[in-house]
Amino acid sequence: MKVLISEEQLQQGISEMANAINARLDNQPLTVICVMTGSIILVADLIRQLTMPVKLGSVHASSYRGATDRGNLDLDTSMLPDLKDANVLIVDDIFDTGHTLHAVTQHMNSLGVASLHTAVLLYKHGRQELELDVDFIGFEIPDEFVVGYGLDYQGIYRNLPYVGVMEHEDLSANEEA
Ligand code: IMP
Numbered sequence: 001m002k003v004l005i006s007e008e009q010l011q012q013g014i015s016e017m018a019n020a021i022n023a024r025l026d027n028q029p030l031t032v033i034c035v036m037t038g039s040i041i042l043v044a045d046l047i048r049q050l051t052m053p054v055k056l057g058s059v060h061a062s063s064y065r066g067a068t069d070r071g072n073l074d075l076d077t078s079m080l081p082d083l084k085d086a087n088v089l090i091v092d093d094i095f096d097t098g099h100t101l102h103a104v105t106q107h108m109n110s111l112g113v114a115s116l117h118t119a120v121l122l123y124k125h126g127r128q129e130l131e132l133d134v135d136f137i138g139f140e141i142p143d144e145f146v147v148g149y150g151l152d153y154q155g156i157y158r159n160l161p162y163v164g165v166m167e168h169e170d171l172s173a174n175e176e177a
């Protein structure tokens with residue numbers, strides 16, 4: 001595994017993102033929506049650095065995929081709290097094509113929220129298919145398939161404390177597992 005963003009760099013970038021959110025959203029109560037499963041670690045680190053009153057909710061998004069290809073998006077919103085008139089911040093692990101964040105954003109808008117912002121740990125260059133501005137971005141990365149810090153390859157590697165790029169040996173190790 002090649003380290004792309006180290007543990008220290010992650011903590012630094014997340015602190016900067018938290019500071020930007022605190023400055024921009026002021027002291028208004030905020031409902032943070034964790035886009036499961038990939039953003040679970042980011043959300044845990046991020047919300048502990050937010051200074052406004054925070055509520056937490058989640059949606060589950062998955063794109064049926066082969067190894068690294070996107071398929072149809074399945075969005076489960078059944079665990080959401082009441083969001084009418086809430087200030088909402090959607091947090092996802094990575095902005096790739098934009099389909100996930102677009103679908104989650106559209107759903108939130110249909111619930112009558114007072115305000116809506118978006119945050120992602122990673123923004124992958126050269127992949128965007130949908131017009132969507134992300135409000136808070138941790139790191140911009142090249143078009144490579146990354147894992148760790150919540151991001152997975154076929155369900156594994158989410159527990160790595162850094163963001164890494166898989167190498168050939170990681171692919172074959174996975175096949176043996
Ligand atoms: P989208 O293409 O912006 O809808 O991203 C869809 C989802 O694909 C993200 O929320 C991630 O869960 C996953 N994804 C996209 N790129 C990567 C990657 O490089 N590594 C791991 N998961 C990824």
Ligand code: MG
Pocket residue numbers: 035036037038039061093094
């Ligand atoms: Mg995801």
